[in-house]
Structures are given as C-alpha cells and as structure tokens.
Amino acid sequence: MTNTWFITGTSSGFGRLLTEQLLSRGDRVAATLRRPEALDDLRAEYGDLLWTAQLDVTDAGQVRRVVDDAFKALGTIDVVVNNAGYGVFASVEEATDEQIRQVIDTNLLGSIHAVRAALPHLRAQQYGRILQVSTAGGQTTYPNFSYYHASKWGIEGFSETVAAEVAPFGISLTIVEPGATPTGFGSSLATAPAMPEYTDTPAGEVRRMLADGNFSLPGDPRKIATAMIDLVDSGQTPLRLPLGSDTYDDVRASLVARLAEHDTHRTVAYSVSADTGA
Template identity: 75%
Template sequence: MTTTWFITGTSSGFGRLLTEHLLARGDRVAATLRRPEALDDLRAEHGDRLWTAPLDVTDTERVRRVVDEAFETLGTIDVVVNNAGYGVLASVEEASDGQIRRVIDTNLLGSIQVIRAALPHLRAQARGRILQVSTAGGQTTYPSLGYYHASKWGIEGFCETVAREIAPFGLALTIIEPGAAPTSFGTSLDIAPPLPEYENTPAADTRQAFLGGHFPVPNNAEKLTEAMIDLVDSGATPLRLPLGPDTYEDVRAALTGRLAEHEAHRDVAHSVAATPAR
C-alpha cells in the first residue's frame, strides 16, 4: 500500500534521505524546501510521485497555503514530518538578537505552525500521524547550544500536549530524537563570534569540538532514516523514539539526574501545601 508523506526541510539531511528512501520504495512525497530545484534529480527519476513546493517555515501564511495545497493536490496525506530546522553555536551572551529569533522562528514557531496547518486536514481524514524531528537536545543540554535547546525543549513540550489533544480523533504524534549523524547539521550551524571571556570554559569546549570536527558522531544516517520509516510501517505510536546510543545514554543520564534532584526536594514541596500531608 502506498503511503503519502509531507516533509519539511528536504534539501539535505534527514529530510533528503527520507525523501529518497520513500520514493525508492514507491511512496508519494510532498517535499518542501527553500529551493525546490535541489530535488530536480529526484523529480526526473520519480515523476509525479514527488510533489514539491518552496517553503520557509518562518513564513506562517505561506505554511498554511502550502499545506492546504498539498492536501488538495494529493487528496490524502498519511504522515506529516516536521524536519526543517538548524542550530546556533554560541554561548548565551555571544548570540545576536537576529540569531536567537531565527532559530526560535524556525525550530519552534515554524514547527508549531506546520502542525496547526495540518491538523484540520488530518482530523477530516480521521487518520494520520505526525513525526516531529527533535534531538537528544530536546531533553538534555550541551554548552554553546542554549538557543537550539530552547527551541527543541519548547517544541517537545508543545508536541506532548498535541499528542494528548489529538488522540481522541484517531491521530498520533511521535517525537523523533536522532543522535549525532553525518548530515549537514554540523556544517550548517549559525556560529556567533566568540567572546574572550568564555575561553577555557565548557562553552568554548563545545565550540571547538564542532569547529575542529571532534564532536562525536556515532550514528549511521541511513539507519536512522530507516528506523523512522520502520516506525510508521509498524503502526506503533510511542510519544518519543530515541535513536542512537548517544541519545539513549545522554537522555537517560539527564532524566535520572532530574529525578534524583526532584526526589531530594519532596519534603519541602509537600511542606507548602495548604493542608500538610500526614
């Protein structure tokens, strides 16, 4: 059975890989990207199974028009993949206002608006699912990526809410948390000029790891892509899917640490209740 996908950010990275894999197996893809000509090779090979539209997800009105057009043209869309995004490499003091605004507008607000635009169509179909591509950085943190984390923690909280709201309609949402893989993410980072005050700090260590090519990249991008497709094929609808040993271990450590700290404050938390617990 042919599945129809709507994917943002398909010019490179997981968006491009998903598009390639899905077309190769006979699915239909509505691919959005800033420069549709970047997929001319796939269009020549796969014809009308590939529908493309120019889209910058920071343009909310354009998001609505493109999503509406995709559903109107293709009739049914089974899976919406929110993939468009990028990172800012900077300590909290180093980033410019423009850099902060762009990463929030793209990763958080852009993803929110794609979901909002798609939901009326998915509800009308009474079926469908959303994959929100996040990262380990949606639940843990690394110095010099604070604004990236702000966008990813934000979209994960939003998506948890959405998943609960849409379940009564027979719809599902899964947050995908890929670990580091050899995609274009590291080379496309928006990098702020360093402040000398941050030399020899954890923020500088992360910056140097990225710029020097020393940041660990333990995952296979093709396998990560296949795992996303396999999830949809399986029919399973977990709220989150961690992909990669780095994601699994880093998120586990973050959750374990937060739980331990949370438990340490049990007594003071209960002490402020209007009626103290007995």
C-alpha cells in the same frame, strides 16, 4: 502498502534521505524546501510520485497555503514530518538577536505552524501521523546550544500536549530524537564571534572540540531515516523515539539525574501545600 508523506526541510539531511527512501519504494512525497530545484534529480527520476513546493516555515501564512495545496493536490496525506531546522552554535552571550529569533522561528514556531495547518485536514480524514523531528537536545543540554535547546525543549512540550489532544481523532504524534549525526547540519550551524571570557569554560571546551574535529557523530543518517519509516510501517505510536546510542545514553543520564534531584525536594514541596497546616 504505500503512504503519502508531507515533509519539511527536504533539501538535505534527514529530509532528503527520507524523501529518497520513500520514493524508491513507491510512496508519494510532498517535499517542501526553500529551493525546490534542489530536488530536480528526484523529480526527473520519480515523476508524479514527488510533489514539491517552496516553503519557508517561518512564514505562517505560507505554511497554511502550502499545506492546503498539498492536501488538495494529493487528496490525503498519511504522515506529516516536521523536519526543517536551524541551529546556532554560540554561548548565550555571543548569539545575535537575529540568530536567536531565527532558531525560535524555525524550530519552534515553524513546527507549530505546520501542525496547526495540517490538523484540520487530518481530523477530516479521521487518521494520520505526525513525526516531530527533535533531538537528544530536546531532553538534555550541551554547552553552546542554549537557543537550539530552547527551541527543541519547547517543541517537545508542545508536541506532548498535542499528542494527547488529537488522539481522540485517530491522529498520533511521535517525537523523534536523533543524536549527533553527520548530515551536514553541523557545518550549517550559525556561529558568532567568540568572547574570550568563555575560553576556559565548558562553552570554550566544546568550541575547541568542534574546531579540532573531536566532536563525536556516532549516528548513521540513512539508518535513522529508515528507522523513522519502519516506525510508521510498524503501526506503533510511541510518544518518543530515541535514535542513536548518544541519544539513549545522554537522555537517560539526564533523566536519572533530574529525578534524583527532584526527589531531594520532596519534603519542601509537600511543606508548602495548603493542607499541611503551615
């Protein structure tokens, strides 16, 4: 069975790999990216299976127009993949206002725009799937990624809410959480001049690890793209899909630690309830 996919951020990384793998097996792909010419090689090879459009996900009006055009051109779309992303690698004080705005506009608001644009079409179809690409950093944190985390924790909260709201319409949403993977994303991270005050802090340590090439990237990008496709093929609709040993281990450790701390506050939490008589 073939499907039709709408994918953002297809010029490189997971978006490009998904597009390649889907086209090679005969699926149709509506691929959106800032520079459509980056997919000229795939268009030449696969012809009408590939529909492309220029898209800047930070432009809400453009997102609506492109999504509407894709549904109009292709008739139905089975899977919407929110993949476009932008990263800022800097301590909380080092990042510029423009960098902060760009990461929030792309990762959080851009994904929200795409979901809102697609939902009327998916409701009319009475079926559909949304894959929201997040990261291990949507549930745990690492120094120098505070603004990236802000966007990913935000989109995970949004997505979890949307999943419950749209389930009655036959629409499912899965948050996909790849770990650190050599997709070229790291080399495209925006950076800022380092402040000496952070040299001997966790932020400085992670900066040195990245500069020295000691930042582990255990994920296999092709396997991750395949796992996303396999999930859709399986018909399973989990709320989250962790992909990568680092994602599994880091998120699990974070959740266990958070639950342990949460449990220490049970007495004071209950003490402020209105029915305690306090």
